Amino acid sequence: QSSDEARDDEALDAITWDELAEHDGAESCWKAIYGRVYDVTDFIPVHPTEEEVMLEWCGRDATEGWENKRPGVPHSPRAESRLESLLVGRLVGEDGQPVMRDDAADMGAEVIDADRALSPAEDERLHRAMLGMPLDGHYRGVFTDRGVIQVNITFDLRDGRFDSVDYRHLAYRGVDYLALEEGDEGYPVRVQYEQVAERLEGEPVTRIFALYEPERMVDDVDGYSGATLRGAKVISAIRDGLNRGVYSWP
Ligand code: HEM
Numbered sequence: 001q002s003s004d005e006a007r008d009d010e011a012l013d014a015i016t017w018d019e020l021a022e023h024d025g026a027e028s029c030w031k032a033i034y035g036r037v038y039d040v041t042d043f044i045p046v047h048p049t050e051e052e053v054m055l056e057w058c059g060r061d062a063t064e065g066w067e068n069k070r071p072g073v074p075h076s077p078r079a080e081s082r083l084e085s086l087l088v089g090r091l092v093g094e095d096g097q098p099v100m101r102d103d104a105a106d107m108g109a110e111v112i113d114a115d116r117a118l119s120p121a122e123d124e125r126l127h128r129a130m131l132g133m134p135l136d137g138h139y140r141g142v143f144t145d146r147g148v149i150q151v152n153i154t155f156d157l158r159d160g161r162f163d164s165v166d167y168r169h170l171a172y173r174g175v176d177y178l179a180l181e182e183g184d185e186g187y188p189v190r191v192q193y194e195q196v197a198e199r200l201e202g203e204p205v206t207r208i209f210a211l212y213e214p215e216r217m218v219d220d221v222d223g224y225s226g227a228t229l230r231g232a233k234v235i236s237a238i239r240d241g242l243n244r245g246v247y248s249w250p
Pocket residue numbers: 031040043047048049053054057062063064065066068069070074075076077078079080082083
């Protein structure tokens with residue numbers, strides 16, 4: 001039988017919704033996809049997913065599942081041709097009239113096509129990502145040396161600008177800078193790192209490059225020159241966060 005003949009409605013057995021619903025499990029699993037009914041029972045063990053993924057759609061209109069392996073991702077033409085050999089009939093309504101492909105799609109099966117699946121906000125995210133522009137969101141990044149975390153920084157980007165830059169951890173040679181108090185040795189360095197965080201607020205991401213010359217960004221504090229601050233560690237931690245990608249959305 002050629003596939004042209006297989007597509008000929010007259011040649012196909014008429015199957016009602018009730019008949020379809022009888023084949024709703026692993027012993028016998030039929031699925032309606034675009035108004036055609038397929039017996040996929042023998043294909044379930046072969047299908048490259050856990051069986052539940054297939055079983056969920058037995059005995060009903062499975063067009064939505066077929067079109068969305070993952071949201072917006074339909075099956076391949078190769079999968080489509082396998083489907084052809086599993087064809088058992090055409091779906092008909094109570095009036096005996098064929099359930100047309102488009103009706104089937106409307107009937108409880110919201111077919112998402114790849115373009116329409118994106119909301120305008122997601123579309124902007126996609127395009128920003130394609131252009132290599134950082135996405136707005138919450139980020140976490142670290143600078144480590146020989147497996148030891150020295151800088152662990154969190155920040156948000158809003159409209160591509162820094163928002164609430166914060167250190168979760170700041171240490172060097174066993175000194176936990178965040179634990180230092182006024183008067184402790186090294187406290188001025190903590191103050192300088194905090195100046196960096198404050199002064200990045202509201203700035204575009206490219207502002208981190210000023211940290212290669214930290215004296216441009218921080219003050220001399222109690223005899224500690226801004227030029228001695230390890231700005232490159234902060235740059236590295238922030239870039240690590242950007243490389244990891246958005247940790248959570250705002
Ligand atoms: C309707 C419910 C279905 C759902 C939710 C579903 C889901 C999926 C998922 C998630 C994958 C990707 C697996 C992976 O790459 O790890 C996949 C792949 C595949 N599925 Fe399905 N599937 C369904 C029905 C079917 C049916 C009825 C067939 C019979 C032909 C089939 C044939 C395939 C094939 C051949 C692949 C390999 C990738 C491809 O060619 O697209 N699926 N399916």
